[in-house]
Amino acid sequence: MAILANKKVIAIGDRDGVPGPAIEEVVKTAGGEVVFSSTECFV
Amino acid sequence: MNSVIKSVAYTLTHAPDLVIQAGTTQSTERIVNPDGEYLKALPGALRSFEDAVNYPPNQAYIGGMTPQQLAEIPMPWYENGAESDRFGKFGEIMPQEELYLLMQICDCFDLVLLEAEYSEKAAKLTESHPLFSAEIAARIKPGVELEVIKNEVESNGAEGLYHGGKLVGCVKKAHSIDVNLNAHVILENLVSKATSVISMLHLVKNSGIDPAVVDCVIDCSEEAVGDMNQRGGGNLAKASAEIAGLTGVTGYDLRAFCAAPVHAIITAAALVKSGTFKNVVVTGGGSTAKLGMNAKDHVKKGLPVLEDVLGGFAVLISENDGINPEILSEYVGWHTVGSGSSPQAVITALVTDPLDKMGLKITDIDKFSPEMHNPDVTKPAGAGDVPESNFKMIGALAVKRGEMERAQLPEFVKKHGMVGFAPTQGHIPSGIPYLGFGREDMLSGSITRAMFVGKGSLFLGRMTNLFDGASFVVEKNSGVGDTGSISEEQVRSLIAETLRDFAKSLGGE
Numbered sequence: 001m002a003i004l005a006n007k008k009v010i011a012i013g014d015r016d017g018v019p020g021p022a023i024e025e026v027v028k029t030a031g032g033e034v035v036f037s038s039t040e041c042f043v
Numbered sequence: 044m045n046s047v048i049k050s051v052a053y054t055l056t057h058a059p060d061l062v063i064q065a066g067t068t069q070s071t072e073r074i075v076n077p078d079g080e081y082l083k084a085l086p087g088a089l090r091s092f093e094d095a096v097n098y099p100p101n102q103a104y105i106g107g108m109t110p111q112q113l114a115e116i117p118m119p120w121y122e123n124g125a126e127s128d129r130f131g132k133f134g135e136i137m138p139q140e141e142l143y144l145l146m147q148i149c150d151c152f153d154l155v156l157l158e159a160e161y162s163e164k165a166a167k168l169t170e171s172h173p174l175f176s177a178e179i180a181a182r183i184k185p186g187v188e189l190e191v192i193k194n195e196v197e198s199n200g201a202e203g204l205y206h207g208g209k210l211v212g213c214v215k216k217a218h219s220i221d222v223n224l225n226a227h228v229i230l231e232n233l234v235s236k237a238t239s240v241i242s243m244l245h246l247v248k249n250s251g252i253d254p255a256v257v258d259c260v261i262d263c264s265e266e267a268v269g270d271m272n273q274r275g276g277g278n279l280a281k282a283s284a285e286i287a288g289l290t291g292v293t294g295y296d297l298r299a300f301c302a303a304p305v306h307a308i309i310t311a312a313a314l315v316k317s318g319t320f321k322n323v324v325v326t327g328g329g330s331t332a333k334l335g336m337n338a339k340d341h342v343k344k345g346l347p348v349l350e351d352v353l354g355g356f357a358v359l360i361s362e363n364d365g366i367n368p369e370i371l372s373e374y375v376g377w378h379t380v381g382s383g384s385s386p387q388a389v390i391t392a393l394v395t396d397p398l399d400k401m402g403l404k405i406t407d408i409d410k411f412s413p414e415m416h417n418p419d420v421t422k423p424a425g426a427g428d429v430p431e432s433n434f435k436m437i438g439a440l441a442v443k444r445g446e447m448e449r450a451q452l453p454e455f456v457k458k459h460g461m462v463g464f465a466p467t468q469g470h471i472p473s474g475i476p477y478l479g480f481g482r483e484d485m486l487s488g489s490i491t492r493a494m495f496v497g498k499g500s501l502f503l504g505r506m507t508n509l510f511d512g513a514s515f516v517v518e519k520n521s522g523v524g525d526t527g528s529i530s531e532e533q534v535r536s537l538i539a540e541t542l543r544d545f546a547k548s549l550g551g552e
Binding site for chain 1: 301336384385386414416421424425426427429432433467472498500502503508510
């Protein structure tokens with residue numbers, strides 16, 4: 001978890017996997033800062 | 044009474060030159076990396092029409108083989124095709140020449156020009172086509188000199204139409220400055236219209252319905268038809284119905300990203316059940332933008348370009364005839380604003396919430412049809428096996444709810460799921476591909492009910508971060524139609540069922 005502490009993070013979520021907002025929450029909990037987040041559809 | 048799935052049609056259209064011309068992966072590459080290796084290698088990786096016809100998932104889509112038969116063919120499927128017919132029991136795989144001609148047939152504003160010799164050759168091809176009636180063929184316009192086409196493309200903003208890399212026609216812009224009527228948009232919309240038309244023509248043939256008794260058409264494809272004052276004004280539904288000869292219909296377009304077909308069928312079923320209409324057609328044509336969507340990965344790995352077909356489908360939803368499978372309109376699934384977007388939250392909203400209302404378990408659904416993307420396409424591109432992921436998530440919820448043991452999960456995926464066989468055309472794989480086989484499985488009695496699940500990526504439009512989805516259940520007909528009368532066969536079946544129940548109750552005592 002410490003690997004994300006005080007890091008700036010770009011989160012790209014997957015429609016059929018883990019969506020962007022969920023990744024954002026994980027990053028915030030781990031002490032990181034989300035500078036951009038979106039969910040994309042890869043199919 | 045519930046409405047029924049009366050008939051289904053599926054079509055594919057092979058469009059290799061449109062992969063290069065109109066696929067967004069390729070148009071993006073032309074902007075960001077015009078001299079790159081990918082664009083140079085792409086033409087050599089395109090498949091022939093014969094290869095597209097022989098490709099096993101394409102055959103499954105048009106009803107040339109069942110999903111079960113497809114599952115028995117070893118992957119990669121592109122290496123294991125066998126000689127096949129372009130026509131299947133649900134529809135056909137149309138070659139590019141016929142598509143260009145059909146686009147011209149669908150063009151009401153003289154925007155599609157075809158070179159004279161090419162046009163003549165394509166018109167000859169359609170002479171043997173069972174659905175190109177004299178009335179439709181009469182809409183074919185005379186061909187023009189190649190110089191005229193070249194001038195339109197080079198000087199007037201027209202989009203070229205190519206065959207084997209050679210210029211054979213063009214689509215002209217429909218307005219001098221309106222971006223919503225430029226040649227690119229008109230090309231996309233005409234392709235969607237043409238592939239919807241061919242799907243509806245097959246539906247009329249498959250169902251045997253008199254086109255005059257169809258009341259309404261709902262188009263659920265992906266394009267926005269309109270002008271600078273109303274970009275998504277519509278109406279592809281009526282525009283396509285006009286060419287397909289459905290002269291008595293009203294109609295409209297329903298858009299909901301990839302979930303649109305499921306939303307449209309729910310809407311059509313409700314319109315018929317309420318008595319507003321007796322016969323509603325839901326139709327969806329293909330998307331040029333998605334052609335070759337994953338082709339960069341395919342070409343890099345030495346695969347052929349597998350996303351070279353446009354998808355299309357049409358479904359006839361009618362009053363309950365006591366025979367065809369029923370759409371259970373009162374138990375549809377909705378992804379609401381507050382549902383959440385985690386995979387578990389989505390499946391709960393779409394699958395388990397409606398089942399809870401029905402008092403059914405996940406395992407009471409014989410077959411699930413969620414996103415039915417062909418894994419031959421998605422796996423090499425790193426997107427995994429989409430249908431399998433969906434079946435695993437549904438099965439995992441069944442385990443969590445105590446409806447089966449964890450060890451039963453692999454068997455659940457096999458028994459309640461199926462291999463993906465739909466082209467990656469967005470709305471096309473979204474639940475709908477199994478409707479044809481599902482209807483047949485329920486008519487034959489091999490299954491009782493199936494659930495169809497569509498998902499939509501609303502966040503792509505940048506208006507919300509929300510997800511979307513909807514689902515409906517189709518069940519074997521209970522045997523009593525809207526007319527109130529039942530057939531002799533149905534009476535026999537009801538008596539047999541009653542006697543069986545009576546015998547069981549005696550045995551129990």
